[in-house]
Amino acid sequence: MSNYIPKIQAKRGQLFDSLFILVLVYVSLYIPLFLESDVKSVEETAQVQSYTWEALGVSAVEQEQWQKLGHDPASAADIINNKFDYTIDPLMLAITALVIIGYFFFVLRVSNKQYREVIHEKFNGANKQPDAEARQ
Amino acid sequence: MTAESTSAENVQRISMFKVLNPFHVWALGVGIVLVGEFMGWNFSVAKGGAYGALIACWVIGLLYSCVAMIDSEVTSTVAAAGGQYTQAKHIIGPLMAFNVGLYLVMAYTMLEAADALIVGDLMTAVAAATGYEGLNPQPFVVLTIAFLAWLNYRGVFMTLTVNFVITLFAFLAIIALFVGSDPLNPGSVLKHSDLLTDLPYGWIGVVAALQFGMWYYLGIEGTCQAAEEVRSAGRAIPLGTIGGILTLLVAATLTWYVSTGLMPWQYLGQATTPLYDAASIIGNPSLQVVLFIGTMFAAIASANGCINDAARAWFSMGRDRYMPTWFGAIHPHYRTPFRAIIFLIPIAVSFAFTGLLDQVITFSILSGLLGYTFMSINMMKFRKMWPLGVIKRGYIHPFHPIPALVLLGLCSVVYFATFLGYGASLLSIMAFYIVASVWFVLRRYQFVKRGDQFTMPWPRPKGY
Known part of the structure; x- marks a missing residue:
């Protein structure tokens, strides 16, 4: 089997490919930024009506540190009441796991096929390399 | 020969300078x-509480110890620009290599954006503290990235020498903060007994905290990118990498100890510059200045190293035709991958302008995590295809295959941790890599010279 001769890409094609990957990067980078449902959080439904350190369950030492950081009870309440929701959706978890496993399966399988072409060309093709060259 | 005429076609005649030593490798890894x-x-504190963040620090420390061990062996054997990308090319195959190249570029470019954001936010905070409210941080973001890109353009030796100096200062700033917090008198400045709480979300929060626990160490594997420019890869890469991970373990432990003894966990979990805040609470103006400079230097060093690494990964992909060959050029005078450096500037700047730090970090972490998953598979294949004694290795890591298996297991747990709270981001980023992979197979692979993808002077791999 003769060595594979790759196509030579024209300047216009190079520009197109650069722009394509750039657009793909931007789209992928910005999509999660606008998925507001993702980031956090569950605001506590029982909002504290009158903000006091006692109502927020803050101890005297914690209160002192909050104040040193420039916060009053109202601004601290926004931070304290902002919490993560770790409820697991089994369907979403299964889909996510399948996507990750499927991705690696695909990449490894295709890579293995391509790698055999690389090794065949390297060791059987025109630029064959002697086997013993790098032995210790 | 002009810069413009230096294409990938004649890049074989122009190589990078071999000028770096183990200190530069340390500066690259720790600097990032x-x-x-x-x-x-500290976002790990938000996800799992203070103790959750500490457990994350240790568990992820184990993950990165495995990364450092594996990296030291493979990189000291495959000493070429591109790091893990070049390893994937020689051990797994072109599509995996393409993906690994993208992991590197994305992880470092996103991290660079986050670093520039920090510089901008710090300038705004200092302006506000001195009576200039509402300073726009965006010019500082652009200036930081542009200046560092120029530094990288001019040469790797100066770039990493600067990194060594400012990284050392930043590390000493952490030590100074620890000393300044009077650790020998618990309760006087540090108030752990009053501020440490139980796990706010239970053990599920601890698992979730592993996601941002990666931030303690993310990027140490970037030392590999210097492989083509060190004087002795077999000595400099293992020394610099393992010395770097030890430095980071110390710094991470001190950081957690001081921060959790000074700030309520809810505040700490959302702070943009927690160590600077810690110095502010202590109330020592000199310490505040040291931590301001330390934070600034740490962010600059990281962005500097990220530009260095992302550009080399992008350059390597261009050189191999995985990306347009135009990027595979080395500057004839400075011997740097100048086109790759310039191309990545607007990407980093535009992402920094979103201002959403935790989302930026998530993209960077996930790209890094995909790379670590690859590394565990890569290591097992590497030992199987070229068993010990068949090729010359610069370093042989002990206990194989335990580090690779532990790494794979921990990566799986961190995927789950990311799913907890950032599930949509995880799927979106996976979609990017899947679409890019299909694009590579259908479009880019036709331009790739098959035999040229294997350049190491090794014998034929077993099983092929």
Whole structure:
């Protein structure tokens, strides 16, 4: 089997490919930024009506540190009441796991096929390399 | 020969300078990562509480110890620009290599954006503290990235020498903060007994905290990118990498100890610059100045290292035709991958302008995590295809295959941790890599010279 001769890409094609990957990067980078449902959080439904350190369950030492950081009870309440929701959706978890496993399966399988072409060309093709060259 | 005429076609005649030593490797690895102690790690406190963040620090420390061990062996054997990308090319195959190249570029470019954001936010905070409210941080973001890109354009030796100096200062700033917090008198400045709480979300929060626990160490594997430019890869890469991970373990532990003894966990979990805040609470103006400079230097060192690494990965892909060959050029005078450096500037700047730090960090972490998953598979294949004694290795890591298996297991747990709270981001980023992979197979692979993808002077791999 003769060595594979790759196509030579024209300047216009190079520009197109650069722009394509750039657009793909931007789209992928910005999509999660606008998925507001993702980031956090569950605001506590029982909002504290009158903000006091006692109502927020803050101890005297914690209160002192909050104040040193420039916060009053109202601004601290926004931070304290902002919490993560770790409820697991089994369907979403299964889909996510399948996507990750499927991705690696695909990449490894295709890579293995391509790698055999690389090794065949390297060791059987025109630029064959002697086997013993790098032995210790 | 002009810069413009230096294409990938004649790149074989122009190579990078071999001028770096183990200190430069340490500066590259620690320089990229140390900013994680100044910001970012604390988001793990938000996800799992203070103790959750500490457990994350240790568990992820184990993950990175495995990364450092594996990296030291493979990189000291495959000493070429591109690091893990080049390893994937020689051990797994072109599509995996393409993906690994993208992991590197994305992880470092996103991290660079986050670093520039920190510089901008710090300038705004200092302006506000001195009576200039509402200073726009965006010019500082652009200036930081542009200046560092120029430094990288001009040469790797100066770039990493600067990194060594500012990284060392930033590390000493953490030590100074620890000393300044009077650790020998618990309760006087540090108030752990009053501020440490139970796990706010239970053990599920601890698992979730592993996601941002990666920020303590993310990027240490970037030492591999210097492989083609060190004087002795077999000596400099293992020394610099393992010395770097030890430095980071110390810095991470001190950072957690001081921060959790000074700030309520809810505040700490959302702070943009927690160590600077810690110095502010202590109330020592000199310490505040040191931590301001330390945070600034850490962010700059990280962005500097990220530009260095992302550009080399992008350059390597261009050189191999995985990306347009135009990027595979080395500057004839400075011997740097100048086109790759310039191309990545607007990407980093535009992402920094979103201002959403935790989302930026998530993209960077996930790209890094995919790379670590690859590394565990890569290591097992590497030993199987070229068993010990068949090829010359610069370093042989002990206990194989335990580090690779532990790494794979921990990566799986961190995917789950990311799913907890950032599930949509995880799927969106996976979609990017899947579409890019299909694009590579259908479009880019036709331009790739098959035999040229294997350049190491090794014998034929077993099983092929």
